[in-house]
Amino acid sequence: MSKKERLERMRQAREEAEQADQAASARKRRLQQLLAITGFAVILVGVLIVVSQGGDDSDGAEPVEGLFEGLAQDGASLGDEKAPYTLVEFADMQCPFCADYDRDVLPTVVDEYVRPGQLRLEFRALTFIGPDSEEAGRFAVALGEQDHLWEFIDLMYRNQGTENSGYVDTDFLTGLAEQIPGADVDRALADQDSDSVSKALEQARNEAAKAGISSTPSFLIGPTDGPLETLEVSQLEPEAFRQAIDAAIG
């Protein structure tokens, strides 16, 4: 091999080594970039999750202050018994969408329709989700016999736990009811297994079946003491209910 050929081979080898170095360095740089953007993405997703959870303040929240203040309650009804129209709500207190309605829509319905005397609300406790629904439903109806049903269901929704985890026990119910001024907790605990409570729950089930209700929350609306029809709402938002109620009551 001539000297010239040796030099040429050495030059080629040097160039190949340089190219390999460059490729390795580029790979390393891209991997570093990938690690950096992955770390950044993880942080950003964490922030999004925190913001997302920040909007859900239902757990342990206080009841809407003054929501029912000054409104008449009679058993399962809320508002003026002479109101021209009645809105009947069928709900399971373990149902998260019922809690959404309670938090997002009910204040609007109360302020804009019940307080002005246009609408009277009726609550029908359904218990299809499971044993905790039954416990909550019985206690709600028992408190309804003391005309405190509406404060209780509001508290129940705001403290909703994991479905059928057994969280609706005597301590839980007592803790909620003690927050209701004027409620006789011991009496409600004694009444929750009474025949009148069982009958009210059975009647709610029958009414729901008769109306073809298979999901909660569902609503019927119509003239007070007159025929009721399904309130069709597409979303659990105040505006959707305003439109549906306005259409139903003219």
Place this chain on the structure above:
Amino acid sequence: MSARALELAARALTLAGVAIAGYLTWVHYADLETVCVGGGGGCERVQTSDYADLAGIPVALIGLGGYAAIGVSLLVRDERARLVGATLALVGLGFSAYLTYLELAVIDAICQWCVASAMTMTLLAIVMVGRVLRTD
């Protein structure tokens, strides 16, 4: 996978994502019921849940913005745009995973459109990362 194939896949997946998120955004603002194949009301439950909004902004609109931003990054041909696109796709992947967890564990309902978007975002993240790692 060649660079050309990665580009085409990224564009197709971005268009699919824009279509899905665009539909869900339209349904939200038009106050319509989501078409849920097979019924069951899962889409409606998810779309009306606590988690359908993020700081008052519909999650569907955020998704649409994310896909659109990835689309814009695909139009710019430099390394920085590739990194931005991959970052957006990874954020989308992480947030989609969180939303899917919420559907399964908290909301207890599955929205087929959300699942379709999550799958699209997963594939898109793989492709976008692939574009970053390619050395040719």
